Each structure stands twice: as C-alpha cells, then as structure tokens.
Amino acid sequence: MGTWRSLPALPRLLILTQFAFNVGFYAVLPFLAEHLGGTVGLAGWLVGLVLGLRTFSQQGLFVVGGALVDRFGVRPIVLVGCALRIAGFAWLGYAQAVWAVVGAVLLIGFAAALFSPAVESEIARQAVCWEEAGGGPRANVLALFTVASQAGAFVGPLLGALLLAVDFRAACLTGAGVFVAVLAGHFRLLPQHIPGRARTRLGGGVRPMLRNRRFLAVCCAYGAYLLAYNQLYLALPEEVERAAGSQAPLAWLFALSSLLVVVAQLPVTRWAADRLDLRRSVAAGLLAISAGFAVVAAVRPAGWTGIGGLVPAAGFVVLLTLGQMLVAPAARAWVPDLAEDGRLGLYTGAMSSISGLIVLVGSAATGSLLDSALPPAVPWLVLAVVPVASLVLLPRPQRA
Structure with missing residues (x-):
C-alpha cells in the first residue's frame, strides 16, 4: 500500500486498467478449449493450434502494437484495441464454423496486441521514473501491476464459471461488456499527451533490435515461461478432466493461481530484490516452472482420480505461479535497460512477439x-x- 499511495495518477490508472482487462479476458479464455473441443467439435491438435493462433495474434503482433505506440502515443492505441476486443468477443459468442472461430480468436488477440504494449511499456517507463525519483525499486511497481493482473484473472474465471450456467455466449458478451466500460473510462481519463514520452518514426528500430543478443536471449527465456503458462489452457484442462471426470475444478485452480499472486507477489518480489539480481530471479522462476511439470509427470503413470488425482494438478499450478511471480516482474524490469531510447514500446512488443512465436509452435x-x-x-x-533448456541463454544483467 505504501508503493500504491506514493504513485502518481497515471501509473495507478494503468494498474487498474490491467485489472479490468483481465476480468473481461479470463471470463472467457479458460473455457475456450472445452467450447472448441466439445460444442464446436474440433480435434485436439486443432484446438491446440487455435489456442496457439490466439496467443500468436496477441503476443506475436505485439511488436506491431509497440511500434505504433512509439509513433502515435498510448491513448489512441489503447482505445482502438478496446474497440476491437469488444467486436472479437461478440463475434466469438456467435461463431460456430471453424473459419469464424479462427477469425474471432485472431481479432481478440490482435486487440490485445494493440492495447497491451501501450499499457505495459508505459508502466515500465513510469516504474523507471519512479525509481529514479527515489521511490524504490522499479520491480515493486511492476509487481503491483502483476498483482492487479492476477486479481483480474482471479475474478474473471469465477465470473465465467457462473455465466457458463447460461452458455458460452453469455460469457463472451459479458467479456465484451467489460471492455465497453474500459473503453468509456479511458476515453475520459487517459491523457492525450504523456510528459516525457517522445514519439518516434516507425522505421529504423527493428534491425538494431534484432542484433541485440542480450535482448533476444531474454525473449527466449520469457517465451519458455509463456509456453508453460499456456498449458493452463491446454494440458491442465485435459488433466483435470481425466482426474475429476469434468472441468468443474478448473475454475478453482485458476482462482488458486490468481489468489497466490495477489497474496504473495509483493513479498516474493521484495525477497527477490533483496537476494537475487534480475538474471537469477528469472532463472529461479524457470526452475520452479520446470518442477511443476515434473510433479505431474512423476505421478501421472499411477492414474490417480478424484481428489487425490487433482493434487498433482494443484502442485503444478502452485509451482507455475511461483515461477511466474519470479519471472514476469524481473523480465519486464530488464527490458528498459536493453531498449534503445524512444523504442521501449517496440522492445516491449518484440519480447511478446518472439515469445508468442515460441508459444504458437509449442502449443x-x-x-x-x-x-x-x-x-x-x-x-x-x-x-x-x-524452461531448463532456456536457462543457458540468459545473459548477465547490466544492472542488479
């Protein structure tokens, strides 16, 4: 709360924005795989491909959104992204044919490819400014951002589970309604011009970025984390279905993950800031994620079902969440040290684009x-x- 009270109005708005984004998003996404495989009747590989396309259209096109943010500013890109997300959720609620589902999913992803780089790059810049002004480590601000993100991810699945009592369409239309409210709020509150954020031309930044080996190595490690996180929507639902006979416990496992972040993210970030540099924080998180998969692999041959069968899945969620709490704030705090002046949006977007490509292939x-x-x-x-294989790529940080 001390960090929150000391922040200016703009970073507070950005943190609350992330909460609202995730309420709308997670009211739909955790239940998409079951909808595609059950109601729509897609094969398992096609469900995986559609989920990967959603992630790639979001993460993969972040580089486009980031470049547009550097050129046109935060406000217009956020507003356009919200409008596209509204259209995508409404379309998905009524889509039945494969082409319609793919189109809606791509639109939903591209919307986030616009507004997420805008919000994430600006909160990273605001965190650096706060650190330079003596407010404290930048990771504390980014940890608050992660807490807000996961608080939204906590509320969203519970809301979606209630709406599924009606049908999947109700969840989609409610998600669209959340983004209508976000669009209206940001049209009123988000500044036209943010002091200190210079606008740059679109061209000229990509080639130096692609020669930045340190940055690319961090992108690969972040991609390994996102591929692991994506298994909450692909591998975990199948394991829950096998163990429990339905996906009813899935919402509670998502709630467990989000609640852990809300409760433990700030203490974990403070502990990591005191004892670990950025590289070691990312490395520790990747090792925890790997251990989560190993828990399920070790127990899976026994074929446990019922409550006992859900214990390995819960262990996976806990370890994955611990890894996320270590990796996400550290990786985001690392990017401003690696980016060229005036290109933070591009670099923030590119990290998600490269990791999105990893998720597409991996999913x-x-x-x-x-x-x-x-x-x-x-x-x-x-x-x-x-995740273990990606550790060898991590560079030494330029600053602790």
Whole structure:
C-alpha cells in the first residue's frame, strides 16, 4: 500500500486498467478449449493450434502494437484495441464454423496486441521514473501491476464459471461488456499527451533490435515461461478432466493461481530484490516452472482420480505461479535497460512477439503430444525440459 499511495495518477490508472482487462479476458479464455473441443467439435491438435493462433495474434503482433505506440502515443492505441476486443468477443459468442472461430480468436488477440504494449511499456517507463525519483525499486511497481493482473484473472474465471450456467455466449458478451466500460473510462481519463514520452518514426528500430543478443536471449527465456503458462489452457484442462471426470475444478485452480499472486507477489518480489539480481530471479522462476511439470509427470503413470488425482494438478499450478511471480516482474524490469531510447514500446512488443512465436509452435506440438499414444507422462516431461533448456541463454544483467 505504501508503493500504491506514493504513485502518481497515471501509473495507478494503468494498474487498474490491467485489472479490468483481465476480468473481461479470463471470463472467457479458460473455457475456450472445452467450447472448441466439445460444442464446436474440433480435434485436439486443432484446438491446440487455435489456442496457439490466439496467443500468436496477441503476443506475436505485439511488436506491431509497440511500434505504433512509439509513433502515435498510448491513448489512441489503447482505445482502438478496446474497440476491437469488444467486436472479437461478440463475434466469438456467435461463431460456430471453424473459419469464424479462427477469425474471432485472431481479432481478440490482435486487440490485445494493440492495447497491451501501450499499457505495459508505459508502466515500465513510469516504474523507471519512479525509481529514479527515489521511490524504490522499479520491480515493486511492476509487481503491483502483476498483482492487479492476477486479481483480474482471479475474478474473471469465477465470473465465467457462473455465466457458463447460461452458455458460452453469455460469457463472451459479458467479456465484451467489460471492455465497453474500459473503453468509456479511458476515453475520459487517459491523457492525450504523456510528459516525457517522445514519439518516434516507425522505421529504423527493428534491425538494431534484432542484433541485440542480450535482448533476444531474454525473449527466449520469457517465451519458455509463456509456453508453460499456456498449458493452463491446454494440458491442465485435459488433466483435470481425466482426474475429476469434468472441468468443474478448473475454475478453482485458476482462482488458486490468481489468489497466490495477489497474496504473495509483493513479498516474493521484495525477497527477490533483496537476494537475487534480475538474471537469477528469472532463472529461479524457470526452475520452479520446470518442477511443476515434473510433479505431474512423476505421478501421472499411477492414474490417480478424484481428489487425490487433482493434487498433482494443484502442485503444478502452485509451482507455475511461483515461477511466474519470479519471472514476469524481473523480465519486464530488464527490458528498459536493453531498449534503445524512444523504442521501449517496440522492445516491449518484440519480447511478446518472439515469445508468442515460441508459444504458437509449442502449443501445436503439445496438442499433438496430448493426442498421441505416448505414455501419459511424456508430454509433461517434455514440457519440464523446455524452461531448463532456456536457462543457458540468459545473459548477465547490466544492472542488479
């Protein structure tokens, strides 16, 4: 609360924005795989591909949104992104054909590719300004941002679970309604011009960025984290269905993850700031994520069901969440040290774009593994290896 009270109005608005974004988003997304596989009737590999396309159209196109933010500013990009998200959720609620589902999912993802780089790059810049003004470590502001994000992710699935008692369309239209409120609020409150944020031309920044090996290495590690996080929507629902006979416990596992972040993110960030540099924080988080997959892989051959069968899934969620609490604020705090002046939006977007490409390829591969006749532990073992393999790429940070 001390950090919150000391922040200016703009970073407070951005933190609350992230909360609202995730309430609308997570009222729909956790239940998308079941809707696609059950109501729409898509094969497992196609469900995985659609989820990967959603992530890639969001994360993969962040670089476009980030460049547009550097050129045109935060306000117009946020407003356009909200309008597109409203249209995408409404379309998804009525989509039945595969092409319509894919179109709606791509539109939903592209909307976030506009507004998320705007919000994330500006909160990172505001965090650096707050640190330079003597407010404290920048990671504290970014941890608050993560807490708001996960508080929204806590409320969203519970809201979506209630709305599914009506149908999936009700969840989609409610998500659209949340973004209508966000659009109206930001039209009124978001400043036209933000002091200290210079606008740059669109061209000229990509080539130096692609030669920045330190930045690209951090992107790959962040991509390994996002691929793991994406399994909350692909591998975890299948494991919950197998153990419990339905996906009813899924909303509670999402709530557990979000509640852990809300309660523990700030203490974990303070502990990491005192004892770990940025590289070690990211590395520790990736190791925790790998351990989460390993827990399920170790127990999966036993074929436990019922409450006992959900224990490994809960262990996976807890360890994945711990890894997220270590990786996400540290990686975001790292980017301003690696970006060129005036290109923070581009670099913020590019990190998500590169990691989104990793998720696209990895999600399709994971969907095929889950559909295969391989031993049930194999997909979880493969996923456990990915975060560990990415550790060797991490560079030494330029600052602690």
